[in-house]
Amino acid sequence: MTDRIATKLAELGLTLPAAAAPVAAYVPAVEVGGLLHISGQLPFAADGALMTGRVGEDRDLDYAKAAAERCALMLVAQMHKALGVLHRVERVVKLGVFVNSAPGFTDQAKVANGASELMVALFGEAGKHARSAVGVAVLPLGAVVEIDAIVEVQG
Secondary structure, three states, X not given: OXXXXXXXXXXXXXXXXXXXXXXXXXXXXXXXXXXXXXXXXXXXXOOOOEOEOOEOOOEOHHHHHHHHHHHHHHHHHHHHHHHOOOOXXXXXXXXXXXXXXXXXXXXXXXXXXXXXXXXXXXXXXXXXXXXXXEEEOOOHHHEOEEEEEEEEEOO
């Protein structure tokens, strides 16, 4: 991990978790053509518990936004595991944010800000990215949020 990212994590009171193992038949990350494609990551709280529920039903916006931040933290852990070092990250290109949403919930973009804001806090200008944020009826293991990413990397 680069000293800059480690310092920013410490300033934010965060610890980079161990990269999660896949829960089905896929790999966590694939590097091709200067891009690192990271599979969808689920939100694990600092104590390791999976953050579950449906926003607008049994979870509120703040909980979901915190879960999105935890997904982003796991994305960074996957970057570190796949690349060996974080200084190879040139830019966070895109995040795909999936929010387990009740039918009337329409603030998926605000949930996604939890991840987007962390990427900018950690990577600065290189953390600014394109993004989609969509509501879905259910996510794997009952997770409240799942986020995948595309990251530009140095060769």
